[in-house]
Amino acid sequence: MKVMHCPLNGPRNIAEFITFGEVNKMPVPDTVDDRAWAEFVFFANNTAGVVREWWCHTPTNYWFIADRHTVSDEILATYTIAELFPEPFNTGESDG
Amino acid sequence: MKYLIIKNFHCSEQSVLKAYQIKFLSEKFPKIRLYVFGLRAKRGGHFDRIIRVCGILPLEQAMPFGLLKYGLSKRYPSKPDFVAPGDLKKSYDIVIVGGGGHGLAVAYHLACYWNIRNICVLDKGYIGGGNTARNTAVIRSNYITPESVNFYAEAVRMYGQLSNELGYNMMMSNRGQLTLAHSDATIRSFRMRAEVSKHRGTEIEVVDRQTIKEIVPNLELDIHAQPILAGLWHPDALTGRHDSVAWGYAVCAMELGVEVHQRTEVTGFEVVGNRVTKVKTSCGDIQCGQVVQAVAGHSSVVAKMVGIRLPIRSYPLQAMVTLPMKPFINPMVSSTALHCYVSQTSRGELVIGGGPDPYELYSTRSSLELKEDLAGHACEMFPFLVDVPILRQWAGIVDMTPDYSPIMGPSELDNYWLDAGWGTWGFKATPASGKYVAQMVAQQKVPEVLQPFGVERFYDFGLVNEMGATAASH
Numbered sequence: 117m118k119v120m121h122c123p124l125n126g127p128r129n130i131a132e133f134i135t136f137g138e139v140n141k142m143p144v145p146d147t148v149d150d151r152a153w154a155e156f157v158f159f160a161n162n163t164a165g166v167v168r169e170w171w172c173h174t175p176t177n178y179w180f181i182a183d184r185h186t187v188s189d190e191i192l193a194t195y196t197i198a199e200l201f202p203e204p205f206n207t208g209e210s211d212g
Numbered sequence: 213m214k215y216l217i218i219k220n221f222h223c224s225e226q227s228v229l230k231a232y233q234i235k236f237l238s239e240k241f242p243k244i245r246l247y248v249f250g251l252r253a254k255r256g257g258h259f260d261r262i263i264r265v266c267g268i269l270p271l272e273q274a275m276p277f278g279l280l281k282y283g284l285s286k287r288y289p290s291k292p293d294f295v296a297p298g299d300l301k302k303s304y305d306i307v308i309v310g311g312g313g314h315g316l317a318v319a320y321h322l323a324c325y326w327n328i329r330n331i332c333v334l335d336k337g338y339i340g341g342g343n344t345a346r347n348t349a350v351i352r353s354n355y356i357t358p359e360s361v362n363f364y365a366e367a368v369r370m371y372g373q374l375s376n377e378l379g380y381n382m383m384m385s386n387r388g389q390l391t392l393a394h395s396d397a398t399i400r401s402f403r404m405r406a407e408v409s410k411h412r413g414t415e416i417e418v419v420d421r422q423t424i425k426e427i428v429p430n431l432e433l434d435i436h437a438q439p440i441l442a443g444l445w446h447p448d449a450l451t452g453r454h455d456s457v458a459w460g461y462a463v464c465a466m467e468l469g470v471e472v473h474q475r476t477e478v479t480g481f482e483v484v485g486n487r488v489t490k491v492k493t494s495c496g497d498i499q500c501g502q503v504v505q506a507v508a509g510h511s512s513v514v515a516k517m518v519g520i521r522l523p524i525r526s527y528p529l530q531a532m533v534t535l536p537m538k539p540f541i542n543p544m545v546s547s548t549a550l551h552c553y554v555s556q557t558s559r560g561e562l563v564i565g566g567g568p569d570p571y572e573l574y575s576t577r578s579s580l581e582l583k584e585d586l587a588g589h590a591c592e593m594f595p596f597l598v599d600v601p602i603l604r605q606w607a608g609i610v611d612m613t614p615d616y617s618p619i620m621g622p623s624e625l626d627n628y629w630l631d632a633g634w635g636t637w638g639f640k641a642t643p644a645s646g647k648y649v650a651q652m653v654a655q656q657k658v659p660e661v662l663q664p665f666g667v668e669r670f671y672d673f674g675l676v677n678e679m680g681a682t683a684a685s686h
Contacts, residue, residue, distance in 0.1 A: 118579070131581055135571045137525075151671050158523040158614045158670040162512035164574045186526075187574045 136170035297471040303499035311335030313344040315506035316461035317646020323468035326654035336477035340458025346608030347639040348565040352449040359664040361412040370643035380460030389449035394438040394549035509609035511632035527568035532605035536560035552589035615675035616682040621666030
């Protein structure tokens with residue numbers, strides 16, 4: 117059994133978690149061109165090495181971020197969202 | 213010393229099979245010398261193939277001096293399949309990165325049909341050591357989009373003739389494939405696949421429970437909570453010996469002058485302007501006219517070396533094999549809801565495969581959870597398997613694209629060609645991909661059949677969606 121350390125629930129079986137892909141910045145939909153938008157939607161870095169990813173502990177629906185090595189399958193560190201993004205997300209959309 | 217002389221050995225397709233029997237005899241009874249009479253045919257074609265398979269010369273050819281020579285020799289005059297080429301040359305017309313089924317098929321087609329012989333195939337390991345020998349050897353064409361059905365149907369037809377074309381026995385066996393539906397929604401998608409196939413010359417039909425019972429009498433139809441409602445029967449489907457596909461292509465390509473360099477890892481590329489000028493390898497740099505990338509499992513990693521980003525995410529896919537048993541399943545049986553497929557090899561082992569791992573990874577280490585799941589689901593379909601031990605297990609890395617279709621076509625560089633994103637559907641496409649990618653590189657133009665599969669489709673949102681026909685229904 118592989119164990120992941122959840123910042124909220126502590127060490128849990130990895131089967132309780134699902135990943136939502138690499139942490140990346142969404143381009144602003146109103147200003148980005150079609151090609152760059154398609155890249156954002158479909159393309160991936162698919163790095164063989166350390167990646168920073170969104171994960172979710174499904175029984176508690178708790179979202180967090182993990183650093184993982186995609187060759188050795190080691191989970192190097194996990195973070196709460198507030199640790200890495202102290203400021204609220206700016207999606208580029210106007211508030212109006 | 214005893215002699216066994218085989219008479220009236222005519223050159224036909226039958227005799228290629230017979231040649232294997234002779235080879236078997238000669239290996240089993242090494243003290244008995246085998247000679248063959250009546251092998252009358254021109255050199256080339258079946259003649260050469262028989263010689264290659266048996267490793268023996270026909271008596272007429274060998275007489276009289278050859279007979280004496282081999283009669284006195286302690287060594288059997290057999291010819292090795294692979295002769296390692298010397299050092300890398302300084303330059304090649306075409307460099308193919310990846311010595312799996314795809315890369316070697318492209319090399320063979322370029323050499324045989326386009327008369328381009330100055331080719332090298334590079335592999336960081338050994339040929340056919342990657343996904344060519346890690347898949348579950350299901351060859352089928354029951355897809356859902358007309359583009360895919362056209363392409364895979366041709367691959368299935370080519371596979372049917374491949375042992376003959378290459379003179380290398382791939383033990384192809386026309387078993388048929390049965391995909392199972394456990395819900396109404398799946399039956400609807402089956403109907404659509406059957407309709408599409410009708411118009412594209414592939415044989416598939418939706419069958420009811422009674423017919424399923426006739427095709428696979430041992431299958432448990434009333435699986436708890438997910439009873440089998442209907443099936444999709446695809447009688448064209450084949451299975452075979454997968455690693456011999458790489459070997460067969462390699463042997464024939466090498467006979468035509470292609471150099472296959474194993475244990476030669478590509479470490480980088482030199483790009484000048486919009487062209488790759490140099491391929492850097494662990495055994496030295498080489499200049500190249502054209503480069504074809506065919507590295508299933510590492511498509512993104514190699515493409516990154518030339519600065520190309522691909523719409524690919526890589527996952528491990530796990531499979532396993534049980535102890536051999538008496539034959540009891542003829543077709544390949546695949547369940548959409550259980551994410552499990554089972555087939556029996558000619559040796560009697562059950563091959564059990566499933567869906568990819570839940571998160572991206574470049575490691576081929578298996579996990580107990582996935583294996584337990586697979587074993588559990590296989591036992592739901594065939595409950596009497598509970599006491600059968602697992603003999604071997606493994607994983608391969610699959611390069612999944614967002615639409616579950618491959619990427620074949622040009623890249624943003626002028627002389628760098630992609631054969632990537634083969635996810636869980638690469639083995640079944642090998643001969644057709646070899647044929648058309650070779651044509652594309654030779655003509656410098658994308659053939660019509662490959663046009664839907666270029667990487668550009670993701671920019672135009674022109675996806676070839678095969679998710680339903682692919683996911684865990686190999």
